[in-house]
Amino acid sequence: MNLDTLSLLPQAHIGMSLSDVPxxxxxxxxxxxxxxxxxxxxxxxxxxxxxxxxxxxxxxxEIARRQIExxxxxxxxxxxxxxxxxxxxxxxxxxxxxxxxxxxxxxxAAQLAKHVNLSICxxxxxxxCQLATALRAVGSNLRVLVEVDIGQxxxxxxxxxxxxxxxxxxxADTTMTFIGIQAYHGGVQHVEDWEERREAAxxxxxxxxxxxxxxxxxxxxxxTVTGGGTGSIEFxxxxxxxxxxxxxxxxxMDRQYGDLEWREFQxxxxxxISSTIMSTPSAQRIICDxxxxxxxxxxxxxxxxxxxSDLKFEQWDYVLANDEHGMLEYNPKNNVNDMPQWGxxxxxxxxxxxxxxxxxxxxxxxxxxxxxxxxxxxxxxRSW
Amino acid sequence: MNLDTLSLLPQAHIGMSLSDVPxxxxxxxxxxxxxxxxxxxxxxxxxxxxxxxxxxxxxxxEIARRQIExxxxxxxxxxxxxxxxxxxxxxxxxxxxxxxxxxxxxxxAAQLAKHVNLSICxxxxxxxCQLATALRAVGSNLRVLVEVDIGQxxxxxxxxxxxxxxxxxxxADTTMTFIGIQAYHGGVQHVEDWEERREAAxxxxxxxxxxxxxxxxxxxxxxTVTGGGTGSIEFxxxxxxxxxxxxxxxxxMDRQYGDLEWREFQxxxxxxISSTIMSTPSAQRIICDxxxxxxxxxxxxxxxxxxxSDLKFEQWDYVLANDEHGMLEYNPKNNVNDMPQWGxxxxxxxxxxxxxxxxxxxxxxxxxxxxxxxxxxxxxxRSW
Numbered sequence: 001m002n003l004d005t006l007s008l009l010p011q012a013h014i015g016m017s018l019s020d021v022p023x024x025x026x027x028x029x030x031x032x033x034x035x036x037x038x039x040x041x042x043x044x045x046x047x048x049x050x051x052x053x054x055x056x057x058x059x060x061x062e063i064a065r066r067q068i069e070x071x072x073x074x075x076x077x078x079x080x081x082x083x084x085x086x087x088x089x090x091x092x093x094x095x096x097x098x099x100x101x102x103x104x105x106x107x108x109a110a111q112l113a114k115h116v117n118l119s120i121c122x123x124x125x126x127x128x129c130q131l132a133t134a135l136r137a138v139g140s141n142l143r144v145l146v147e148v149d150i151g152q153x154x155x156x157x158x159x160x161x162x163x164x165x166x167x168x169x170x171x172a173d174t175t176m177t178f179i180g181i182q183a184y185h186g187g188v189q190h191v192e193d194w195e196e197r198r199e200a201a202x203x204x205x206x207x208x209x210x211x212x213x214x215x216x217x218x219x220x221x222x223x224t225v226t227g228g229g230t231g232s233i234e235f236x237x238x239x240x241x242x243x244x245x246x247x248x249x250x251x252x253m254d255r256q257y258g259d260l261e262w263r264e265f266q267x268x269x270x271x272x273i274s275s276t277i278m279s280t281p282s283a284q285r286i287i288c289d290x291x292x293x294x295x296x297x298x299x300x301x302x303x304x305x306x307x308x309s310d311l312k313f314e315q316w317d318y319v320l321a322n323d324e325h326g327m328l329e330y331n332p333k334n335n336v337n338d339m340p341q342w343g344x345x346x347x348x349x350x351x352x353x354x355x356x357x358x359x360x361x362x363x364x365x366x367x368x369x370x371x372x373x374x375x376x377x378x379x380x381x382r383s384w
Numbered sequence: 385m386n387l388d389t390l391s392l393l394p395q396a397h398i399g400m401s402l403s404d405v406p407x408x409x410x411x412x413x414x415x416x417x418x419x420x421x422x423x424x425x426x427x428x429x430x431x432x433x434x435x436x437x438x439x440x441x442x443x444x445x446e447i448a449r450r451q452i453e454x455x456x457x458x459x460x461x462x463x464x465x466x467x468x469x470x471x472x473x474x475x476x477x478x479x480x481x482x483x484x485x486x487x488x489x490x491x492x493a494a495q496l497a498k499h500v501n502l503s504i505c506x507x508x509x510x511x512x513c514q515l516a517t518a519l520r521a522v523g524s525n526l527r528v529l530v531e532v533d534i535g536q537x538x539x540x541x542x543x544x545x546x547x548x549x550x551x552x553x554x555x556a557d558t559t560m561t562f563i564g565i566q567a568y569h570g571g572v573q574h575v576e577d578w579e580e581r582r583e584a585a586x587x588x589x590x591x592x593x594x595x596x597x598x599x600x601x602x603x604x605x606x607x608t609v610t611g612g613g614t615g616s617i618e619f620x621x622x623x624x625x626x627x628x629x630x631x632x633x634x635x636x637m638d639r640q641y642g643d644l645e646w647r648e649f650q651x652x653x654x655x656x657i658s659s660t661i662m663s664t665p666s667a668q669r670i671i672c673d674x675x676x677x678x679x680x681x682x683x684x685x686x687x688x689x690x691x692x693s694d695l696k697f698e699q700w701d702y703v704l705a706n707d708e709h710g711m712l713e714y715n716p717k718n719n720v721n722d723m724p725q726w727g728x729x730x731x732x733x734x735x736x737x738x739x740x741x742x743x744x745x746x747x748x749x750x751x752x753x754x755x756x757x758x759x760x761x762x763x764x765x766r767s768w
Contacts (some may be wrong), residue, residue, distance in 0.1 A: 003496075003499040022486070022488060025768065081406075087391065099662045099663055100659055100672070112390065113385060126726055155671055218411045281510065287538055292682060298682060322570065354707045357706060
């Protein structure tokens with residue numbers, strides 16, 4: 001075998017056993033994935049709201065296709081580069097749930113709008129001007145939403161009058177169609193206690209309603225109110241305010257969302273990082289091969305899971321991530337005596353799904369121990 | 385322009401102004417890079433030690449080539465996947481400064497050793513057996529080093545007797561050549577105070593010497609003692625123990641290393657993330673387009689830098705990283721009145737170079753404001 005052949009070897013082959021896939025790899029459990037896929041579709045349909053899952057987490061056209069097939073209206077992207085990557089793979093209805101702030105990006109958005117059904121957010125008058133100039137130059141049209149700030153203090157206009165001024169400038173331009181507002185509050189998503197999360201979601205929704213009501217009073221009808229997320233999905237669908245739900249992480253889940261208190265809506269962990277024990281310095285400390293380049297830790301360390309009924313890793317905590325190493329320490333909370341050995345594999349539930357997936361080129365999709373598919377992460381690295 | 389053409393548009397073109405490159409982008413300042421390149425070469429040559437820069441940070445064959453051209457003996461890789469990516473681009477002398485722990489990886493290492501001058505670390509007897517089996521099957525030979533633990537408590541044998549048993553088993557097998565030891569202490573690298581760092585480095589070196597001396601007493605000659613890093617490079621080259629220095633981050637630098645007290649050896653920041661102000665919620669808070677998918681924060685938040693003599697961002701701290709947004713807050717420590725505006729660009733010095741680079745496909749190489757080259761990050765995502 002020559003070096004070129006060797007270098008281009010795929011990590012995983014369809015049909016192989018998961019234990020033969022070189023670690024670390026990004027594993028997608030198809031059974032849990034399908035459970036989560038159905039769960040959100042059923043919930044949205046039951047409440048008569050549109051589902052527009054966020055693709056910023058999964059960055060994968062195959063997942064977007066399956067979400068649309070299961071009833072989603074389209075997807076959200078957070079970056080223009082992501083939208084291009086998914087559009088190229090045939091995703092036709094994309095909402096860019098974010099602002100862009102350069103003439104060059106406005107030109108790209110205008111060009112993309114010639115090919116797909118694109119909508120975009122604005123929160124600044126200059127953005128409206130830039131988009132109008134670009135749309136006129138390219139000869140395309142764009143659906144536009146005003147992002148409103150409902151408590152996150154990040155993007156979005158802060159007052160009704162700011163919103164109305166933007167709406168007026170959008171409506172005054174023939175290249176753009178004003179279709180509604182975007183209202184998202186990231187802080188609500190991770191409130192662990194279910195009741196407290198419900199209260200936080202209600203407060204955010206009440207704020208969104210104020211913006212909506214001002215438009216309603218001006219006679220605007222059929223407006224889109226888009227927002228919501230995985231943590232607040234149960235409240236968002238029933239709010240009577242949101243017409244479209246942008247939840248994204250539910251489809252794969254992570255430690256952070258797994259730590260929430262869930263009631264009716266119960267998504268499962270569909271995403272794991274496979275890892276191998278590569279050094280065994282002591283009986284209390286072992287080293288695995290998955291560090292900061294295989295998972296991100298800004299939202300907490302990953303949780304080790306044993307494979308199948310093997311309980312070897314139930315006594316171990318992942319305590320430190322170096323660039324290419326993970327340190328696991330013994331935590332004798334359980335009475336399990338089957339100690340991990342050099343060369344053993346484990347699975348890790350990552351702390352935060354979005355930036356972790358952005359480290360990989362593909363999902364290794366499996367049922368049980370069998371690799372059944374590989375899905376390309378089309379928008380990986382598309383941060384522009 | 386059709387969608388396919390649009391989707392595959394490069395982010396940066398050679399000759400363009402940096403301000404036209406869509407943000408966020410990974411910028412490499414060629415002037416600072418060349419300064420750092422020369423600095424380490426001169427230092428190693430002056431002390432008569434070999435330089436074998438670590439490629440785990442830059443992951444780029446073009447940078448490896450330039451390091452070798454400037455006098456480096458070869459490079460280090462931390463993962464087999466990295467080594468394959470660089471070997472494919474013509475890098476011929478690679479030390480895998482890490483352990484592997486599966487029969488499949490051992491086979492890949494054995495195959496790679498047919499094509500390039502490869503060495504590898506072991507710290508477990510099973511690894512020696514696995515490698516021997518693979519080398520015999522493939523018909524190749526491998527240079528092997530025993531990793532010794534000099535205080536980091538991560539990988540590496542902890543005692544001289546453990547080391548000697550491994551050395552014996554390596555020497556007993558005709559497929560392997562024992563060439564020395566690897567001794568690295570990551571904790572030393574980030575001690576900010578120069579004197580304290582010198583003391584920590586001396587302690588680590590003394591521990592490495594104990595392992596070396598045991599081999600020396602057995603009559604081993606011409607051994608490689610490889611290790612060291614950017615933070616300890618001044619002490620490592622002069623230690624009389626290390627024959628080969630593995631420093632990696634010095635070539636690009638990051639906030640973490642920039643915060644150290646430096647004396648003779650003074651590397652410059654050659655790496656920045658470009659970013660655009662995309663929302664301006666208040667006079668005290670602005671939002672940029674570079675978040676967790678454009679830089680990693682586990683070793684601290686990035687530092688904003690104004691472009692050229694423009695001091696707009698000197699009053700602002702990057703205070704929070706969301707997935708695709710960065711929050712900057714006003715910090716009135718300086719008397720600068722030129723406030724950032726919507727659409728303005730800034731540069732960010734990332735907290736931690738290695739995992740940040742692993743998010744990008746290419747370096748946009750520039751002198752001043754002009755894009756002069758683009759270097760592919762060949763081993764990006766190669767975590768296996």
